């Protein structure tokens with residue numbers, strides 16, 4: 001087990017987002033989080049690395065409860081987990097290389113040779129070798145996502161959290177992101193947790209799927225089980241149907 005959350009509750013003001021959610025992420029798997037917009041998928045992922053702390057409940061990473069950890073202890077946990085944020089979140093004033101090196105420098109890495117080597121290797125993994133000097137504004141949306149991914153993996157984390165890596169990408173670029181995700185799992189034994197709305201990708205890459213609704217895990221299973229589910233809620237979600245009829 002890599003991460004386990006138990007009975008998580010989280011509210012923002014009067015809005016209850018997580019309402020007693022329990023879930024597990026197993027080592028080496030690709031887990032996809034599904035559910036309607038605003039259902040708390042990003043909020044849940046942020047609990048995995050202590051960017052948010054629960055009002056109630058526990059978060060275990062590699063068996064250790066992180067909810068009571070101080071910032072110094074949390075930074076160790078965060079070194080095990082890379083996060084690729086929504087909209088890539090690159091610094092526009094920095095080159096690609098500087099963006100990717102950023103988490104290393106923040107983590108106190110001083111060895112410039114090591115930084116250069118890790119940045120180069122990360123760019124190789126995302127198939128953008130030699131692009132260190134480019135500025136983010138010179139890149140396409142798909143390339144920006146790959147740079148964000150290179151930054152998330154630069155410190156060789158055991159787990160990468162992806163928040164909507166397919167958003168705004170054409171189907172072919174989305175497919176290349178999916179290949180990268182599976183390469184990371186196969187070649188680097190990385191555990192992947194992915195929030196996405198791209199159903200095609202879910203069926204390609206997920207080992208397991210959690211469907212969130214009303215602040216808890218409403219359903220969990222394999223992509224095959226999801227495809228075969230007769231639950232109207234899940235069927236509508238997969239088919240992209242609001243449940244309203246188009247016949248009149």
Ligand SMILES: Nc1ncnc2c1ncn2[C@@H]1O[C@H](COP(=O)(O)OP(=O)(O)OP(=O)(O)O)[C@@H](O)[C@H]1O
Nearest residue numbers: 012015017035036037038039040041042043044195
């Ligand atoms: N820091 C915050 N302060 C206040 N409200 C927040 C905060 N973070 C999230 N929320 C609210 O919590 C709810 C769940 O947000 P979250 O981003 O987790 O949804 P999501 O399931 O990831 O949806 P989407 O698919 O649209 O990204 C939203 O209504 C959001 O406005």
